[in-house]
Amino acid sequence: MTEILFYHLQGQKLEGVLTPLLEKSLERGWKAVVQGASEERIEALDAHLWTYRDDGFLPHGTWREPDAAAQPVLLTVNDGNPNGSNVRFLIEGVPVPADAGSYARIVLVFDGDDEDAVASARAQWADAKSKGFEATYWQPDEQGRWAKMA
Numbered sequence: 001m002t003e004i005l006f007y008h009l010q011g012q013k014l015e016g017v018l019t020p021l022l023e024k025s026l027e028r029g030w031k032a033v034v035q036g037a038s039e040e041r042i043e044a045l046d047a048h049l050w051t052y053r054d055d056g057f058l059p060h061g062t063w064r065e066p067d068a069a070a071q072p073v074l075l076t077v078n079d080g081n082p083n084g085s086n087v088r089f090l091i092e093g094v095p096v097p098a099d100a101g102s103y104a105r106i107v108l109v110f111d112g113d114d115e116d117a118v119a120s121a122r123a124q125w126a127d128a129k130s131k132g133f134e135a136t137y138w139q140p141d142e143q144g145r146w147a148k149m150a
Helices: 014-027 039-051 115-130
Strands: 003-009 031-033 073-076 087-091 105-111 134-141 146-148
Touching: 014 031, 014 073, 014 087, 031 039, 039 073, 073 087, 073 146, 087 146, 105 115, 105 146
Parallel strands: 003 105, 003 134, 031 073, 031 087, 087 105
Antiparallel strands: 134 146
16 A cells, blocks of 8 residues: 655755655665656756765656666656656645555655645645545654654
8 A cells, every 4th residue: 555645844945855765765775756846846956966965966867868767766747657666756736646556655745834835735635545545744843853743
């Protein structure tokens, strides 16, 4: 059964949260796809993943590249799963895909300071639950660690 995890950002930047989640996915031996709503956001993530650490980078590519199917982490604005990902990260309010059941995990990351993003996440939560998915809600605690709230 596909797990759907909701990550509620509070005073955090997407890049600071997404990067360690992608690293953990790769450590599990999973491939990942990150779907955003705008090409600008995907291009910014692409640049970030090459430079966020002095001692390395996160191997990845974008949907525009001819070897997109071979990428361990694929950044895209499109539906589909060209690299055979186990986990799909949804940012910028991208809805849960129709093929959600084909993933081990779907991760929705939303900005808690944006009322529209919160409303969208609530609607997606209700939809996921109504479809029988196992949904969990994560929020940072006082120390900044992720805590399962529901």
